[in-house]
Structure formats: C-alpha cells, structure tokens
Amino acid sequence: MTSRMPAQRPKGRLRVDESIPPILRPLIRAYVLGYASSVAPRLLTLVPQHATKRTRNRGQSSVTQPHDSFVTSLQRILRGGLELQRFPTFCAALVGGTTLFEALVDICIFRLRGRWSDLARRRLSRWIASFVAAWLSLRLLQSKKTDSFAETKTPDADLPLSRIQKPSRYAGRTLDLTLFAATRAADVIVGELWARRRQRKLAAGQWTWFDSSISKMTDPSVFATSCAFIMWAWFYTPSALPRAYTKWVSSAAAVDARLIEALRRCREGDLRYGEETGQAGLLQSMCLDFKWPPDWGDPAVSIPFPCEIVHMGCGPNCEYHALSRFYRSFKWSMATYLPLNLVARKKNLRGVRAALLSAARxxxxxxxxxxxxxxGVCLARTRVGPYVLGKHRAARQIIDAGVCVGSGCFMCGWSILLENPARRKDMALFVAPRALATLLPRRYSCDKQWRETFVFAFSTAVIFTCVRENRRRVRGVLGNVLGSVLEA
Incomplete structure (x- = not known):
C-alpha cells in the first residue's frame, strides 16, 4: 500500500485550529459552522425588523422600548443556538461522532485484515462510524418536543380529565433534513455508476451523442420535474410545503388569491360550469375591482371565465400578458439579485459588470x-387545450379542474436552461428534496420514526464515506464544505 502524504494546511487556517487536537478539529468546525448557519439568518432578519419598528415608533413617548426589544430578541437568538437539541449540537455530534467512532470501529474490524484489503476495511469502518453517528445525532434532534407536532384530542365526555389533557406526539420534524440527505446520497450513487459506465464506453469507443445528451439534460430534467411537483403542491396543497417557502412563491407569483381559490374549487367540484352552485361571488368581487362585467365571474353564465381574468388587468391577449409578466418579474428579481451580486464582487468596473451579468442571468x-x-395556463385554457379536449362544457371543466395548472407546472421548470450550467446541479439538488416532501405527510406516527432515522443514517454514511474517498463525487458546495470540515 502506497504511503499517503499528509494534506497541506491551507494558508488561511487560523492558529487556534492548530492548537486543537486533530481528532477534535472536525467536531469544533462542525459546531461553529452549524451555529453560524442557524443564527446568522435570524440575525439578518432581526435588524431590518427592528429598524422598521423603530421608524414606526419614532415620536412616541417610549423611546427605550424598541432598543429593549432588540436586545431581548438578540439574546434569545444567540442563546437559542446553544441549546442541546438544536442544529449546532447535531452537526457536532454527526461530524465529531463520525471521526471519533471511526477509530473505534477500525479496531473492532481489525481481524478482517488479511481477508479484506486495507481500502475495503477503511471504507467499511468509515461507513459504520458515519451510520452510527448519524443515527444518534438525528435522534438527538428528534427528541425535542414542539407544539406544532403535538395534538390534543378531546375524547368522549365519560373519559377522565387526564386523558383529555394528554397530547399525542407526532414525528416529522426532521423530514426535510432526511430527504436532503437521501437525495444527495442518491446523486452520489447514480453519479458513480454513470461515471463508471461512461469510462467503459469511452474506452470501447461506444460513447454516443445520446449518452452525452443524457449527461447534459439530467440536472435540468430533475429541476423541471421537481418544480412541477412543488408548484402543484403550492397551488392545491400548500400545507405540504414549508410556510416560508409558500410565502416566497406567493410573493414571486403576484397572483390574486381569489383566482387561485376559484381554480381550486373547480378541482374540488364546488365550482361547476353551467350550474348555479353559489360560487359566483368569488370571481365577481374580482370583476368589480378590475371593472369587468360581473357576468365574467359567474360560472353559470360564463363558460369558461375569460382568460383576461387570469391576466389580471393586462388585457385579453395571452402573449402580451406573458411579456408583461416577464418584464415585471425581471424587475422584481433584479431588485433582489443585483445587490447580492454587487456585495460579492470586487468594487471595480470588471466586478460591477460581472455582477450585472450574473444578476441579469x-x-x-x-x-x-x-x-x-x-x-402554460393560458395555453391549456385558450391557445391549445380547447382544440385538443374540446370546447364543450365538460371539456372546459376538465381544463380548469387541473389541466391548465398542470400545464403551467410542467413548463415553468425548464427556465433552468437559461441559468449557468455550473449552477444547474446545485439548483436541481436544492429543489429535489422539497419535491419529495410534497409526496409524504409532514407529520406521521412516532412508531414509524425509526424508518426515517434509518434512511438518514444510511444516506449520510454514503455521503461521508464518499467525501473522505472522493470529494468531487459529492457535487456542489456540499462536497467542498464537508471535505474542509472532515479533514483533520
């Protein structure tokens, strides 16, 4: 076995890191990184919130109240990150446990020497150590009880009062974390298998343009498919998405809530074309606000309601509405992306130009x-759908009951082709866990929690073992972060 040269320490490494024993360095780094990632976003939102509150309260008699509130909130955020059952401790237990358990596991399987190669033994010990550390660290997070995953059921009147006050606990708090690990592990496994297949085909001269196309289109396809599930859930089952995610999508969509509710009622069967079901008032109130004829909002009279209602004041032309949407959305996005890019770039002409191009893209x-x-909604409702499914009342009901929304969900994600190819993989891996979460219950019985724990532990063991053996196989920022954290 060839000797391995020790990795050179990066020039920017702090001296305090050198004073820590090598076996404890990953644990300390993981805790600091976890603390920063959990506290920093809350601090960034705290400052503008209290600045706005201070502006509102300016001129009032109580001047110290905003400051006192800010200090109290700041202390609560900083102390909250130090609690035992929080994300920083989880990161330290996961990473530190992996490195500490590895030495112990390596001793236990030492007797395999002679039957297994040194490489196989090292991989096995790393996998087992990561599996155990991941299982225990996730159980630490899952042990924290929260009111959002508890429900008090009121039984019959003849049962004792103690039964009434006892809440039922549910699992699912860590589901997003588990799905993140599972999708990353799947990406590692599929990527490794595909790389080996590519190597064999290239050696045999059998690599074709079709194989190359699959390589290029995998990430856009994953992104588009994931976005289709996410947008469908945002439209029909918003409770399947995290609240902050739903709020951001609603802000970006800039759509009247009455229009969404009308299409939901079409799908549920409450709003039916050609029948009086008492649903006319929903869209008629919208017609009054936009100064449209009230009959447009009556499903018993208007079959279907005009596409101009979907355009929300942009006129009857679907293509003009699409161009208008692009222009307004581009301005809204530039207001977010341009400041971030300017901060991240060098303050010179080349940096400003690069920031503008990146933000524009x-x-x-x-x-x-x-x-x-x-x-996509307009194509299904007006441009293509009626000529495929028909223009009779039943066909119109089918289109507005899900076909139009499904068409929009299918089309929107392919905008990823406009993004930088280097960013597509990160974006695809970002939305894939959220798409999977829409297919699973957000809360489930605690007696099934071991299944989630096993999936997380297995997936994390795959990722950590791969990072130690081949960091490039764990794509995106995650591979670089884990590689720098795990190194001694």
Whole structure:
C-alpha cells in the first residue's frame, strides 16, 4: 500500500485550529459552522425588523422600548443556538461522532485484515462510524418536543380529565433534513455508476451523442420535474410545503388569491360550469375591482371565465400578458439579485459588470419561470387545450379542474436552461428534496420514526464515506464544505 502524504494546511487556517487536537478539529468546525448557519439568518432578519419598528415608533413617548426589544430578541437568538437539541449540537455530534467512532470501529474490524484489503476495511469502518453517528445525532434532534407536532384530542365526555389533557406526539420534524440527505446520497450513487459506465464506453469507443445528451439534460430534467411537483403542491396543497417557502412563491407569483381559490374549487367540484352552485361571488368581487362585467365571474353564465381574468388587468391577449409578466418579474428579481451580486464582487468596473451579468442571468431565469407558468395556463385554457379536449362544457371543466395548472407546472421548470450550467446541479439538488416532501405527510406516527432515522443514517454514511474517498463525487458546495470540515 502506497504511503499517503499528509494534506497541506491551507494558508488561511487560523492558529487556534492548530492548537486543537486533530481528532477534535472536525467536531469544533462542525459546531461553529452549524451555529453560524442557524443564527446568522435570524440575525439578518432581526435588524431590518427592528429598524422598521423603530421608524414606526419614532415620536412616541417610549423611546427605550424598541432598543429593549432588540436586545431581548438578540439574546434569545444567540442563546437559542446553544441549546442541546438544536442544529449546532447535531452537526457536532454527526461530524465529531463520525471521526471519533471511526477509530473505534477500525479496531473492532481489525481481524478482517488479511481477508479484506486495507481500502475495503477503511471504507467499511468509515461507513459504520458515519451510520452510527448519524443515527444518534438525528435522534438527538428528534427528541425535542414542539407544539406544532403535538395534538390534543378531546375524547368522549365519560373519559377522565387526564386523558383529555394528554397530547399525542407526532414525528416529522426532521423530514426535510432526511430527504436532503437521501437525495444527495442518491446523486452520489447514480453519479458513480454513470461515471463508471461512461469510462467503459469511452474506452470501447461506444460513447454516443445520446449518452452525452443524457449527461447534459439530467440536472435540468430533475429541476423541471421537481418544480412541477412543488408548484402543484403550492397551488392545491400548500400545507405540504414549508410556510416560508409558500410565502416566497406567493410573493414571486403576484397572483390574486381569489383566482387561485376559484381554480381550486373547480378541482374540488364546488365550482361547476353551467350550474348555479353559489360560487359566483368569488370571481365577481374580482370583476368589480378590475371593472369587468360581473357576468365574467359567474360560472353559470360564463363558460369558461375569460382568460383576461387570469391576466389580471393586462388585457385579453395571452402573449402580451406573458411579456408583461416577464418584464415585471425581471424587475422584481433584479431588485433582489443585483445587490447580492454587487456585495460579492470586487468594487471595480470588471466586478460591477460581472455582477450585472450574473444578476441579469438569474433574474431572466426567475422571470422566465414565472412567465412559463402563466403562459402554460393560458395555453391549456385558450391557445391549445380547447382544440385538443374540446370546447364543450365538460371539456372546459376538465381544463380548469387541473389541466391548465398542470400545464403551467410542467413548463415553468425548464427556465433552468437559461441559468449557468455550473449552477444547474446545485439548483436541481436544492429543489429535489422539497419535491419529495410534497409526496409524504409532514407529520406521521412516532412508531414509524425509526424508518426515517434509518434512511438518514444510511444516506449520510454514503455521503461521508464518499467525501473522505472522493470529494468531487459529492457535487456542489456540499462536497467542498464537508471535505474542509472532515479533514483533520
């Protein structure tokens, strides 16, 4: 076995890191990184919130109240990150446990020497150590009880009061974390198998343009499919998405809630064309606000309601509405992306130019995402759908009961082709766990929690073992972060 040279320490490594024993360095790094990632976003939102509150309260008699509130909130955020059952401790237990358990596991399987190669033994010990550490660290997070995953059921009146006050606990708090690990592990396994297949085909001279196309289109396809599930859930089952995610999508979509509710009622069967079901008031109130004829909002009279209602004041032309959506969404996106890019770039002419180009590209992607969703709805309702499914009442009901929304969901994600190819993989791996979460219950019985724990532990063991053996196989930022954290 060839000797391995010790990895050179990066020049920017702090001296305090050198004073820590090598076996404890990953644990300390993981805790600091976990603490920063959990506290920093809350601090960034705290400052503008209290600045706004201070502006509102200016001129009032109580001047110290905003400051006192800010200090109290700051202390609560900083102390909250130090609690035992929080994310920083989880990161330290996961990473530190992996490195500490590895030495112990390596001793236990030492007797395999002679039957297994040194490489196989090292991989096995790393996998087992990561599996055990992941299982125990996730159980630490799952042990924290929260009111959102508890429900007090009121039984019959003849049962004792103690039964009434006892809440039922549910699992699912860590589901997003588990799905993140599972999708990353799947990406590692599939990527490794595909790389070996590519190597064999290249050696045999059998690598074709079709194989190359699959390699290029995998990430866009994963992104588009995931976005289709996410947008469908946002439209019909928003409770399947995290609240902050739903709020952001609603802000980007800029759509009247009455229009969404009308299409939901079409799918549920409460709103039926050609029948009086008492649903006319929903869209008629919208017609009054936009100064449209009230009959447009009556499903018993208007079959279907005009596509101009979907355009929300942009006129009857679907293509003009799409261009208008792109323009408004591009401006909204640039207001977000441009400041971030300017902060991240050097303060010179070349840096400003690069920031403008990067912000414009990302804004074009997001604007195209929104535009394709809306135009997909219009294609199904007006441009293509009636000529395929028909123009009779039943066909119109089918279109507005899900076909139009499904068309928009299918189209929107392909805007990823406008993004930088280097960013597509990160974006695909970002949305894939959220798409999977829409297919699973957010809360489930605690007696099934071991299944989630096993999936997380197995997936994390795959990722950590791969990072130690071949960091490049764990794609995106995650591979670099884990590699720097796990190194001694």
């Amino acid at each position: 990302s804004s074009s992607f997001l604007a195209a995402f929104i535009t394709l969703f809306y135009y």
